[in-house]
Amino acid sequence: GESVGLHLPTLSVQEGDNSIINCAYSNSASDYFIWYKQESGKGPQFIIDIRSNMDKRQGQRVTVLLNKTVKHLSLQIAATQPGDSAVYFCAENMYSSASKIIFGSGTRLSIRP
Amino acid sequence: NAGVMQNPRHLVRRRGQEARLRCSPMKGHSHVYWYRQLPEEGLKFMVYLQKENIIDESGMPKERFSAEFPKEGPSILRIQQVVRGDSAAYFCASSPKPEGEKLFFGSGTQLSVL
Numbered sequence: 001g002e003s004v005g006l007h008l009p010t011l012s013v014q015e016g017d018n019s020i021i022n023c024a025y026s027n028s029a030s031d032y033f034i035w036y037k038q039e040s041g042k043g044p045q046f047i048i049d050i051r052s053n054m055d056k057r058q059g060q061r062v063t064v065l066l067n068k069t070v071k072h073l074s075l076q077i078a079a080t081q082p083g084d085s086a087v088y089f090c091a092e093n094m095y096s097s098a099s100k101i102i103f104g105s106g107t108r109l110s111i112r113p
Numbered sequence: 114n115a116g117v118m119q120n121p122r123h124l125v126r127r128r129g130q131e132a133r134l135r136c137s138p139m140k141g142h143s144h145v146y147w148y149r150q151l152p153e154e155g156l157k158f159m160v161y162l163q164k165e166n167i168i169d170e171s172g173m174p175k176e177r178f179s180a181e182f183p184k185e186g187p188s189i190l191r192i193q194q195v196v197r198g199d200s201a202a203y204f205c206a207s208s209p210k211p212e213g214e215k216l217f218f219g220s221g222t223q224l225s226v227l
Contacts, residue, residue, distance in 0.1 A: 008153050041220075044216075046215055046216070049215065089155055101158070103155040103158075104155055106155050
């Protein structure tokens with residue numbers, strides 16, 4: 001749902017390990033979900049999306065998992081690299097009836113060398 | 114094939130002045146969205162526009178804020194009589210489709226109100 005005024009949670013991962021970033025979405029009617037990556041001083045960059053008729057989708061080094069029962073979304077990044085350091089946002093949309101994407105509160109991913 | 118272009122990149126205004134933020138969508142995109150982001154927070158939806166039409170302005174403050182997307186030229190987000198609380202990063206996104214799918218974002222305008 002809408003973000004709140006809290007400091008971003010941080011996930012610290014060793015370079016080369018896999019990263020898992022979690023997100024709880026708010027609206028059970030949402031049927032389209034997106035992960036965005038935002039680097040410092042830049043706009044959000046599309047990573048991967050998934051529709052509610054799927055529970056898993058894979059891209060290049062990334063996998064998104066959707067659990068509609070508990071309204072949970074996760075982003076898995078394989079073999080995490082320094083360039084993956086960023087803030088990651090999940091976003092949701094009621095594709096069939098709404099026109100705006102609602103962003104979650106974000107997770108900062110930091111990579112340990 | 115240029116991406117979403119926003120200008121200025123940084124804008125400094127004194128309290129009471131007007132701020133105008135411009136956004137040129139990607140070529141072929143006729144759907145524009147404006148979002149606001151405070152430090153360490155997510156993006157909050159403000160308004161969704163198509164050419165010459167405001168489709169959804171549910172995230173816009175009722176006073177001082179307005180947006181337009183004319184037939185020709187960029188989309189404009191206008192903030193009148195700015196206050197310090199308006200200081201934020203304002204992002205524009207565009208899409209070729211009306212359903213808010215796969216938005217492409219610009220680099221944002223950082224508004225600082227003194």
